[in-house]
Amino acid sequence: MPMDALLRELNRVTFVGRTLTEVLTDITRIATAGIPGAESTSITLLKNDKPFTAAHHGDMALAADELQYEKGYGPCMDAGRGGVLLRIDDVQAEERWPDYVAHAQEVGVRSSLSVPLPYQGSSIGALDIYSTRVAAFAGPEALEAGLETAEVVAVAVANADAHWQLSEQTRNMRIAMESRAVIEQAKGILMAQRHLTAEQAFEVLRGASQRYNRKLRDIAAGIVESTQES
Structure with missing residues (x-):
């Protein structure tokens, strides 16, 4: 999906009168269809430094997220906690998270892109994008699309937080x-x-x-x- 089409779809997501889970589920669906290389997408949020999958599109993303939670580390958790963008081009050659990548292939992951979610000067989690293909996110288009989507996710979380505080x-x-x-x-x-x-x-x-x-x-x-x- 071209970048302008992706942005149009993201801008059409309705926030009013909907739960945060409903909004984020829409965003993961759009991200999976619109980010080059994406086959399955999820959103990891951190609550009291504990990660959980707030929404996902495709079982591969959920399985990969839960595998990281089980191991206690991984690209989406490190991206969320450290506020850094992390990319795996090939899990078979990846050495940064040995326990995670050893099992990621079992759920179908060959490459991934984890984009931190900016909020009030810090990171509250990560947008997690997965593919069954090697180097699916090596191009600049995937990075740009991931960053744009992460900003929309952060706005959705901020709106939900503001609504909760007002309530x-x-x-x-x-x-x-x-x-x-x-x-x-x-x-x-x-x-x-x-x-x-x-x-x-x-x-x-x-x-x-x-x-x-x-x-x-x-x-x-x-x-x-x-x-x-x-």
Whole structure:
């Protein structure tokens, strides 16, 4: 696929209203069809320095990824952790990852290209591209296409991360508002029952929280629930 056609396909990937897995699965499909030499493609992401395959197109990529996870190293893991582009032209002649390449042939891999995923000045994983042919990614076209695709993957991950953070902020704000509401309700009950001021009622709640080693919100919720039950 010509580079301009690949970019058009990548730009058509819809992010809104879809999970990250759905988006990345689309990207791996497009990458496999559009990157010269590619026969199977996957995306390795690192979470707490532990790699996992976030999406793949073709069983060869998934098998090759899992083989690297089992061995604890390999081109996709090293590309993701080190932020460097790594290419294998022929696994039979490759000496950098002896345990990995010895078994990579068994799943059909003869050459591969691992492109790091840039995000906020570091690498969060790698785009992994595999072929059953020797030196399938030796040309500049494959490298250019791989780099362009990796940038789109990084944007997708960044969008998903931003969406998650926004969701967490919204959830935390809702919890905080609910906590404040139940505390105010409990204060009102104490003020009415014991003829306390707002400050005194709050001190009663705070003292109970410290005495019973429970969250202030839980103490307040217990008072509100006991009043509703009675």
